[in-house]
Amino acid sequence: MEKDKKVTKIQEFIYELKVNQVMAKNIVVVDKDMSLKDIRTLLRDQRISGLPVIDDGKLIGLVSLEDFIQCLASGKKNCTVPEMMTKKVVTVFSDSPLVEALKKFDRFGYGRFPVINRETNEVVGMITKGDIVRGLLKKLEIDYLEEEIHTYRASHIFEDMTAQDFMLRFHYSIKGKDFKHAGECASDIKKTLKRLGVQPQIVRRVAIATYEAEMNIIIYADKGEIIAEVERDRLIITAKDEGPGIEDIEKAMQPGFSTASHWVREFGFGAGMGLPNIKNCSDGMNVKSVVGEGTVVEFCFKFNSKHIEGKDKDECI
Amino acid sequence: MKLSEVIKILNADVLYGEDHLNDEIEIGCASDLLSDVLAFAKTGNLLLTGLVNPQVIRTAEMVDIVAVCFVRGKMPPEATLKMAKEKDIPILYTQYTMYKSCGLLYEKGLPA
Numbered sequence: 001m002e003k004d005k006k007v008t009k010i011q012e013f014i015y016e017l018k019v020n021q022v023m024a025k026n027i028v029v030v031d032k033d034m035s036l037k038d039i040r041t042l043l044r045d046q047r048i049s050g051l052p053v054i055d056d057g058k059l060i061g062l063v064s065l066e067d068f069i070q071c072l073a074s075g076k077k078n079c080t081v082p083e084m085m086t087k088k089v090v091t092v093f094s095d096s097p098l099v100e101a102l103k104k105f106d107r108f109g110y111g112r113f114p115v116i117n118r119e120t121n122e123v124v125g126m127i128t129k130g131d132i133v134r135g136l137l138k139k140l141e142i143d144y145l146e147e148e149i150h151t152y153r154a155s156h157i158f159e160d161m162t163a164q165d166f167m168l169r170f171h172y173s174i175k176g177k178d179f180k181h182a183g184e185c186a187s188d189i190k191k192t193l194k195r196l197g198v199q200p201q202i203v204r205r206v207a208i209a210t211y212e213a214e215m216n217i218i219i220y221a222d223k224g225e226i227i228a229e230v231e232r233d234r235l236i237i238t239a240k241d242e243g244p245g246i247e248d249i250e251k252a253m254q255p256g257f258s259t260a261s262h263w264v265r266e267f268g269f270g271a272g273m274g275l276p277n278i279k280n281c282s283d284g285m286n287v288k289s290v291v292g293e294g295t296v297v298e299f300c301f302k303f304n305s306k307h308i309e310g311k312d313k314d315e316c317i
Numbered sequence: 318m319k320l321s322e323v324i325k326i327l328n329a330d331v332l333y334g335e336d337h338l339n340d341e342i343e344i345g346c347a348s349d350l351l352s353d354v355l356a357f358a359k360t361g362n363l364l365l366t367g368l369v370n371p372q373v374i375r376t377a378e379m380v381d382i383v384a385v386c387f388v389r390g391k392m393p394p395e396a397t398l399k400m401a402k403e404k405d406i407p408i409l410y411t412q413y414t415m416y417k418s419c420g421l422l423y424e425k426g427l428p429a
Contacts, residue, residue: 180396183375190379207379208355255356268351268368268376277356 013139014132019101020094022135023115023125029054030063032081039081040068052114052123053085059114059123061085092127093118098135101127156197161232168196168230174214176222176243179267185226186211189237196230198303206235206301209281212274213239213297219264220244221294234283234316235301245291253279253287284317318342318427320384320407323363326421327411329386333398334407340383345427347388347419351376358382363427365418369393374400382406388415 030039030051042051043065050064063085071079091114092101104113115125170192172185190207194200210226217224221243229236246252253275260270275297279285282299289295300316321338324331331338343361348354349368358364358380365386366373374397377385385401386409387393393408401408411418423429 179370179372182372183379186379187375204360204379204381211376211379212352212355267370267372268349268354268366269372271350271352273350273352273356277352280356 009140009143010136013136014098014102017098017135017139018094019092019096019098019115019127020125022098022131023094023127024131025125027052027123027126029123030081031055032060034081036068036071036079036081039063043068050112052089052126053081054123057122059089059091059116059121061087062089062114089114091116094124098132101132105129166232170228170230172226172228174217174224174226174241176218176220176224176241178218182215182218183211185214189226189228192228193230193235198235202301202303205281206237209278209299210237210239212278212281213237213299215269216274216295216297217241217243219260219269224294233303235303236317237282237299237301239297240294241296242294245293246287246289246295247291249287249289286317318422318425320363322425323384323386323422323427324409326425327386327409327413327418329409329411332393332408332410333401334384334405337384337407340407342383342427345419345422345429346382347415349415354382355380363422365415365422367391367415369397371397371400373397374404374406377406378404384409386411386418388413388418 028042028046028048028051030042030053032053032055039051042048050062052059053061053063061082063081067084067086071084090104090108090110092104094115094117101113112126112128114123115127116122117124170189172188174185175181186207189210190203193203193206214226217239221241224239224241224243227238251257255276256272258270258272264270275287278297278299283302285297285299287295287297298317302316318341319338320340320342323329323342324338341361342363344359345365346354346358346362347365349366351368351372354364354376360381362380362382363384363386364377364382365388367387367389369387369391373385384407388411390412392410398408413421
């Protein structure tokens with residue numbers, strides 16, 4: 001059921017593109033008084049299987065090679081165009097979306113349809129399935145090129161900035177005990193960094209560390225904030241809260257040490273891996289805490305150097 | 318190992334992610350502690366867990382987990398499925414216990 005809801009790019013385009021954007025505009029038409037000899041030459045030289053027949057600018061029928069052969073086979077010497085043409089012609093309007101034309105191809109099984117201007121009723125073009133495919137491919141190519149340019153622009157934002165120093169700052173307010181929205185900040189930072197073209201491995205480390213910091217605020221404090229500051233070659237995350245504070249930071253840094261309550265553990269958190277994990281993922285970390293006032297955890301990531309897990313690296317803070 | 322193979326081995330139902338059956342699972346990971354998942358999970362993971370709250374999906378998103386399988390026949394709440402759809406992370410559901418699920422997958426060649 002989910003599958004049906006997904007709209008592909010092509011589906012989007014067949015509603016967006018109009019018949020007159022993909023149809024053949026320079027078309028050959030036949031006047032109703034044209035001689036059979038001329039028509040035969042036209043069909044042969046142009047290698048066209050069907051020609052619209054025009055009377056005073058209006059479409060009155062369609063004449064095909066088959067009509068021509070049938071007329072000859074019937075033994076008549078002088079069939080006129082109006083005699084042998086197909087009079088019931090299915091047409092499409094030039095301002096219809098492609099999907100309308102596609103439906104008609106499906107329903108009638110013809111290879112081509114004359115395209116009519118809705119207001120003037122004149123024939124303005126012909127459309128085949130090939131025209132539709134070509135039109136879609138062209139549109140896809142343009143779209144893809146635009147997407148490439150967008151991605152390029154976002155990921156080169158740093159290279160394009162000529163200032164010696166600059167900083168992008170993202171601020172998030174975190175509500176304590178709010179498990180419903182827990183992780184939204186980390187999720188958003190992850191998305192933003194991806195868009196900025198930061199290496200996937202670094203993005204992943206940032207996401208994990210930020211998520212841990214965010215969960216700490218939600219588990220232990222009533223409220224807090226997370227600030228991400230992106231610079232040219234590093235990222236600093238600051239997680240501040242107005243929580244109970246940490247009594248013994250050294251102990252809190254030990255894997256497995258936890259003061260989390262039972263309900264937190266039921267959620268799968270509070271295993272005493274939070275701070276150690278932030279330390280592991282980041283390229284430098286700093287914890288300041290005052291009991292009864294709150295805690296500030298700062299950690300940073302370098303964009304241009306190799307990350308070695310577990311090593312002491314207090315260089316980027 | 319393809320996700321479709323995992324489904325067969327665990328006799329699992331797909332609660333979300335029919336489009337992902339051909340996704341490649343590189344390693345398996347089993348835990349009821351999300352903190353441990355965050356600390357130890359690698360990319361390309363299948364996460365087996367008995368936890369069913371939405372935070373499982375959020376955690377999976379953070380560490381780029383390919384798919385989540387709920388073990389012991391625990392049906393996740395609507396909120397969890399909704400988030401899985403949002404994040405486009407496939408969700409499986411098996412009656413097997415955690416130990417049995419791990420054993421079967423490991424036996425069939427899914428590394429830890």
